[in-house]
Every structure is written in C-alpha cells, then in structure tokens.
Amino acid sequence: MKIIFILLFSLQCFAQENIEVIYKYQSNFKKEIPGNLMGEILSKSKRQLPKLDFILKATPNESLYKLEEKVSNDGQSQRILIMMLSLANSKGVFFSDVKQNIFIEQTNAFGKLYKIISDFHQLQWNISNEKKSISGYQCRKATLEFNVGNENNKAQNREIIAWFATDLNYPFGPLGYRGLPGLIIELNVNWDYGYILKAEKIKVLDNLLQIEEPQEGEIISETNFKKLSRNSEFNN
Amino acid sequence: MKKVFSIIALGTMTLSLSSFTHSRSLEFRDCAAEAWNAGTDAQNLGFDEGTVYDVTDFVYDACINGRDYSLLMLAR
Numbered sequence: 001m002k003i004i005f006i007l008l009f010s011l012q013c014f015a016q017e018n019i020e021v022i023y024k025y026q027s028n029f030k031k032e033i034p035g036n037l038m039g040e041i042l043s044k045s046k047r048q049l050p051k052l053d054f055i056l057k058a059t060p061n062e063s064l065y066k067l068e069e070k071v072s073n074d075g076q077s078q079r080i081l082i083m084m085l086s087l088a089n090s091k092g093v094f095f096s097d098v099k100q101n102i103f104i105e106q107t108n109a110f111g112k113l114y115k116i117i118s119d120f121h122q123l124q125w126n127i128s129n130e131k132k133s134i135s136g137y138q139c140r141k142a143t144l145e146f147n148v149g150n151e152n153n154k155a156q157n158r159e160i161i162a163w164f165a166t167d168l169n170y171p172f173g174p175l176g177y178r179g180l181p182g183l184i185i186e187l188n189v190n191w192d193y194g195y196i197l198k199a200e201k202i203k204v205l206d207n208l209l210q211i212e213e214p215q216e217g218e219i220i221s222e223t224n225f226k227k228l229s230r231n232s233e234f235n236n
Numbered sequence: 237m238k239k240v241f242s243i244i245a246l247g248t249m250t251l252s253l254s255s256f257t258h259s260r261s262l263e264f265r266d267c268a269a270e271a272w273n274a275g276t277d278a279q280n281l282g283f284d285e286g287t288v289y290d291v292t293d294f295v296y297d298a299c300i301n302g303r304d305y306s307l308l309m310l311a312r
Contacts, residue, residue: 037295038277040306076303079294086290087283109286111293148284155282192282228285 018209021056021183022068022201023174025049025088031192042193045084054090054174054197058183062211063172065094082108088195093214094176096120105176106214109228115217116225123179125162132163134185135199139163142180161188168202271296 027046033039053068067090085091092107098120105116123144130141142162149156162173164182173184174197187197275292283291298305 034277034281036277037274037305038281038291041291079297083290083294086287089284089287107286110289148282149279153279153282155280156284157282226285 018057018059018205018207019168019170019183020203020205020209021058021199023054023056023187023197024200025052025054025090026196026198028188028190028194028196029192030194041083041087044080045087048081048084049088049090049195056172056174057209057211058170058172059209059211060170061098063094063096063170063178064211065172065174065176066092087193089175089189095211095213096172096176096178097213098171103176103178104214106217109225113217114225115214115219116222117219118222121179123177125180127180134163134165135202137165137167137185139165139185140182144177155192157191158194159190161190162186267296267299270299 027049029042029046033042033046054065055068056063056065058064067085082091092105095104095106096102101120103118103120103122105114105118107114107116125142125144127140127142132139132141140163142164144160144162145158146160147153147157160177162177162180162184163186164173164180164184166182168183168185169181170183171180172178173180174187175189177184177187183199183202185199189195189197271292274295275288278288278291279285295305
C-alpha cells in the first residue's frame with residue numbers, strides 16, 4: 001500500500017513539472033526576396049531574427065510564450081525590431097489556460113494594444129502517423145491550414161506543420177499553436193516567406209512557476225479582431 | 237501709397253502662407269502615398285493585415301520625420 005502511494009505521489013510530481021523552452025527562428029523562404037522595401041525588411045529579418053530567443057514557460061495547465069525581453073533605448077531600432085517580429089507573427093505575448101479553455105494573444109495592432117480572446121480548444125489539427133526524431137525526441141507530425149486575410153489572395157494561405165513530442169505532456173507550442181497531445185518541438189509556418197521555430201533548449205524547472213495572464217489591452221474577440229484593417233485605422 | 241503697400245504686403249503674405257500650406261499638404265500626401273504603397277506591397281506578398289499596418293505605419297513615420305527608411309534597414 002505504502003509503495004503504491006509513493007509511486008502515485010512520484011507520478012503526480014512528474015505530472016506537475018514545469019518547463020521552460022527556448023525556440024529559435026529560422027527563415028524558410030520559398031520565393032526570391034523582392035527588390036523593394038519589403039525585400040529589405042525580409043533580408044534584415046532573415047539576418048536578425050535567428051539571434052533572438054523566444055521563450056515558452058509552461059505548467060501542464062498554462063503557458064506563456066513571448067520574445068525574451070531585450071531593452072533598447074533607441075526608438076528607431078525598437079520600431080524596426082517590432083516590424084521584423086511582425087513579419088514572423090512574433091511581436092505579441094501568447095497565453096494559454098487549458099482548464100478555463102482560454103487563449104489570449106496580447107498584441108499591439110493598428111496603433112492600439114489588444115487582448116485577443118479565443119478558445120484554447122479550437123485548432124482543427126490533422127495528426128498523421130509520420131514520425132521523426134528531433135533533438136532526441138520522437139515526434140509526430142500534425143498539420144493545419146488556414147488563410148490570414150483574403151481567401152482570394154492565395155499568397156495569404158498558410159500551411160502549418162507541427163512536430164510534437166508525445167513524451168512531453170504539454171499541449172503548447174510557439175506562437176499560440178496549441179492543443180496537440182504533446183509539446184511542439186518544431187513548427188513550420190509554410191508559405192512564400194515562411195519560417196521555422198525550433199526548440200533549442202528544454203529545461204525542467206524545479207521551482208514553482210507563476211504564469212500570469214496578460215492584463216493590459218482592449219479585450220476583443222478573434223472574429224472582431226480579424227475585421228479590423230489598416231483601411232479604417234490609417235485613415236483616422 | 238502706404239495703404240497700397242500694405243495691401244501688397246498683405247497679399248504677398250497671404251500668397252506665401254497659402255503656398256506653404258499647399259507644399260505641406262503635398263508633402264503629407266507623398267508620405268501617405270509612399271506608406272500606402274509599401275503596405276500594398278506587403279499585402280500582395282501575402283502578409284496579414286497586422287503586418288501590413290506595421291509596415292505602412294513604419295514608412296509613414298520615417299517619411300514625415302525625414303528619415304531614410306532604406307538606411308534604417310542597413311543599420312545593425
């Protein structure tokens with residue numbers, strides 16, 4: 001009886017472990033970089049973003065993903081950084097709470113800080129039997145397809161390929177991609193100017209991890225946020 | 237005579253003020269057009285609305301503050 005209790009207690013402790021994951025960006029452009037300003041921004045992103053660390057802190061129930069804070073006093077550098085992060089959808093803070101079925105993206109958009117609220121369980125992943133080993137973890141493949149703007153603009157179609165480790169029982173990943181039965185080790189955002197976010201370090205934390213829901217920002221539903229566009233805001 | 241001079245002076249002042257307003261307004265419209273074009277390029281390449289706004293806003297801000305955003309891109 002005592003042994004069973006100890007075993008159950010140990011399993012409980014293991015299940016409650018907290019983790020910290022560092023993801024690194026890598027560009028995966030399928031099209032040539034154009035010779036205009038956008039091309040210059042893309043080239044700069046390709047050079048600069050791999051130098052940054054993106055951190056996911058997670059308990060089995062909650063997670064927070066964001067860029068590791070870098071303090072810069074130079075307003076211009078900060079603006080350029082934000083624009084480069086925007087190209088990789090990485091300028092926001094992403095919070096998940098599995099039990100409450102809440103997902104929040106806190107982001108500065110159209111000149112205002114928003115808290116975009118949606119359900120945690122909403123991504124319709126297609127999990128395949130394909131497997132591969134990444135950084136010593138046996139991973140399974142899952143895919144997801146959607147359009148980030150106008151359905152008629154094929155360039156705005158995205159194919160997401162996530163490789164998740166079933167051994168790591170955390171249903172989280174970078175940029176708010178979530179809901180898989182294991183931690184996303186590698187995320188491939190596949191399109192003309194796509195990128196890969198890959199877990200470089202996974203650290204199990206001994207101490208208690210406090211994950212706090214982002215507080216600031218105007219609350220807006222994901223559906224209403226999608227209706228916002230530069231047309232209305234830029235003409236103000 | 238004094239009165240005529242005053243009228244001419246007033247007329248010149250009004251004219252220069254109006255051309256100043258006109259040139260400022262042209263400058264503003266150029267920056268807006270430049271920014272809008274950059275945003276449209278981003279949209280055509282397939283970026284989402286948020287990114288398109290960020291690019292538009294960045295170009296507009298650099299333009300009205302007289303900064304060369306291409307040079308800013310080269311900075312480390």
